[in-house]
Amino acid sequence: MSHAVIKVDDLTKCFGALVAVDRISFTVPAGSVTGLLGGNGAGKTTTLSMLLGLSLPTSGVIEILGHQMPRERSRILPRLNFSSPYVDLPHRLTVAENLTVYAHLYGLSGIAARIRDLAAELDINRFLTRPTGSLSAGQKSRVALAKALLNRPRVLLLDEPTASLDPDTADWVRTYLERYRDETGATILLASHNMDEVQRLCAQVLVMRSGRVVTRGTPADLLGRYGRDRLEDVFIDIARDRDGNADGTGRADAA
Amino acid sequence: MTMASEAAAAMMVLRLRRIYAMELRYWYLLRRSWPRLVDLVYWPTIQMLLWGFINSFLATNSSWVAQAGGVLIAAVLLWDVLFRSQIGMALSFLEEMWSRNLGHLFVSPLTPGEWVVSMMLVSLMRTVVGVLPAALLAMPVFGYSVFDLGLPLLAFFINLMVMGWWLGLIATGLILRWGLGAENLAWMAVFILAPVSAVYYPVSVLPPLLQGVAWLLPSSHVFEGMRAVQFHHTFPLGDFALAVGLNLVYLAGAAALFLRLFHQAQQRGALLVTGE
Numbered sequence: 001m002s003h004a005v006i007k008v009d010d011l012t013k014c015f016g017a018l019v020a021v022d023r024i025s026f027t028v029p030a031g032s033v034t035g036l037l038g039g040n041g042a043g044k045t046t047t048l049s050m051l052l053g054l055s056l057p058t059s060g061v062i063e064i065l066g067h068q069m070p071r072e073r074s075r076i077l078p079r080l081n082f083s084s085p086y087v088d089l090p091h092r093l094t095v096a097e098n099l100t101v102y103a104h105l106y107g108l109s110g111i112a113a114r115i116r117d118l119a120a121e122l123d124i125n126r127f128l129t130r131p132t133g134s135l136s137a138g139q140k141s142r143v144a145l146a147k148a149l150l151n152r153p154r155v156l157l158l159d160e161p162t163a164s165l166d167p168d169t170a171d172w173v174r175t176y177l178e179r180y181r182d183e184t185g186a187t188i189l190l191a192s193h194n195m196d197e198v199q200r201l202c203a204q205v206l207v208m209r210s211g212r213v214v215t216r217g218t219p220a221d222l223l224g225r226y227g228r229d230r231l232e233d234v235f236i237d238i239a240r241d242r243d244g245n246a247d248g249t250g251r252a253d254a255a
Numbered sequence: 256m257t258m259a260s261e262a263a264a265a266m267m268v269l270r271l272r273r274i275y276a277m278e279l280r281y282w283y284l285l286r287r288s289w290p291r292l293v294d295l296v297y298w299p300t301i302q303m304l305l306w307g308f309i310n311s312f313l314a315t316n317s318s319w320v321a322q323a324g325g326v327l328i329a330a331v332l333l334w335d336v337l338f339r340s341q342i343g344m345a346l347s348f349l350e351e352m353w354s355r356n357l358g359h360l361f362v363s364p365l366t367p368g369e370w371v372v373s374m375m376l377v378s379l380m381r382t383v384v385g386v387l388p389a390a391l392l393a394m395p396v397f398g399y400s401v402f403d404l405g406l407p408l409l410a411f412f413i414n415l416m417v418m419g420w421w422l423g424l425i426a427t428g429l430i431l432r433w434g435l436g437a438e439n440l441a442w443m444a445v446f447i448l449a450p451v452s453a454v455y456y457p458v459s460v461l462p463p464l465l466q467g468v469a470w471l472l473p474s475s476h477v478f479e480g481m482r483a484v485q486f487h488h489t490f491p492l493g494d495f496a497l498a499v500g501l502n503l504v505y506l507a508g509a510a511a512l513f514l515r516l517f518h519q520a521q522q523r524g525a526l527l528v529t530g531e
Contacts, residue, residue, distance in 0.1 A: 013524075015523065015524070045527070046524060049524050049526075049527045052358075052362045052527075053361070053362070053521075054358060054361055054362065054521065054524065054526045054527045055521055055522070055523075055524035055526070055527065056518075056521045056522045070521075073364075074364060074366070077362065077363060077364045078364050080362070081362065082358075082359075082362045084358065084527075086355075086358075086527075087355055087356070087357075087358035087359055087527065088354055088355040088356060088359075089354070089356060089359060090280065090284065090350070090354040090356050091354055092284055092287060092288060092354075093280070093283045093284060093287075094283075097279075097280075097283040100279065101276050101277075101279050101280045101283070102276070102359070102363060103276075104272050104273065104275060104276030104279065105272075105273050105276045105277075105360075105363040105364065105365050106363060106364065107269045107272050107273070107364070131287075147359070
């Protein structure tokens, strides 16, 4: 089995009395796509935020690419990237300007060539000179993906990568992610509400509820375990606590 | 060159690249936004004209002002250095808040320290671009050149820039803590200190208690020094040393406060979700 690129052990995040993430542990194997599922407020974004070093854990250990986050962030961040529809790029800068700024932040060489290649791959050539704020949601998604791929990341964390996209654009993004993973061997962790997306992309699924990982496995495992045909029904069962086997602690499942 | 020193040099190059990246980011923003450019130059020029005319009037009606031509013009230009320096820091920070870009920035290898340095450099650029045209305009309009202050002008400028930086750091730290709801802090921070900075009048005019407060501010020493050069043609080294010393202490304190508030923002998860 591939070694784990992301290792999370007993991770907890409290905001005052609120326990947003409650002693979760999981690993993400190298070169895999893992889905992080859960309803609103389940703790997905908080978990991603801690993995990215944007939020500090209350307790627990995060290890990415063999280094501890946040203590060794400078060793991790050059090889990691992230995209989220809830974090913008500066609206008034053109797409090319934004990509140039981030290319310098990641210390890339051959910036013009890298942007040219990415623009061709992601089909964003037409709006490189347009202000980022003037783009449609689909165009912004492609640009966000371009920014996330600038440094050829070994680890890609994606928060709802196809949220608010039309089916055609969403399909295009999923196809691109599959290809990127296959070509580069990158490890991808994605938080999503889209069950079709998860079923298509993910080798492993972690389902969170109330800050805990309540179940995990391959999409096929989960369908079998819950006796459902669609992952969406599994999601609803778990969200409504009709799981039958999970005790709500997330510790009933073997990793 | 040892391997360790090579690694350190490579690390320094990357740091400078990241600072340069942030300079580019603010430059791109400024060059494509004419309202921002106009705003940079507009207020210093209006202030200079207003105080220039007051200076002209008082020069013939006040023996104090008559002793040193342009004392009020120099004061307003130097005051604007302090204001532009502070607001330059705060605005760079607010641009990231407004554009919800903090999450992307701090997922990149950029460190808070590098970001602070880049904001300081942007504030320097904004101050020069804003105040220089007003200073040049004062020459033909009022026949007064602030550059006649000579080398001391550089000492005053540097001290006021540094004071603006630490005030900006405190303001941005507090906005980071309380969100955009505290945005007004960015605009009012420097004005809280204006009455006790002795910009247009000597410290001796203030009540005794406020004089004590004034002497704790680098700005008071700068403006007293400015008047000493204008009225007595001497550069008070004591005031200069005190201004430098106070600035170093306050800058260190403000940097520590900013980093602490940044750390708290990370604990609260506020870097990913910024707003009111």
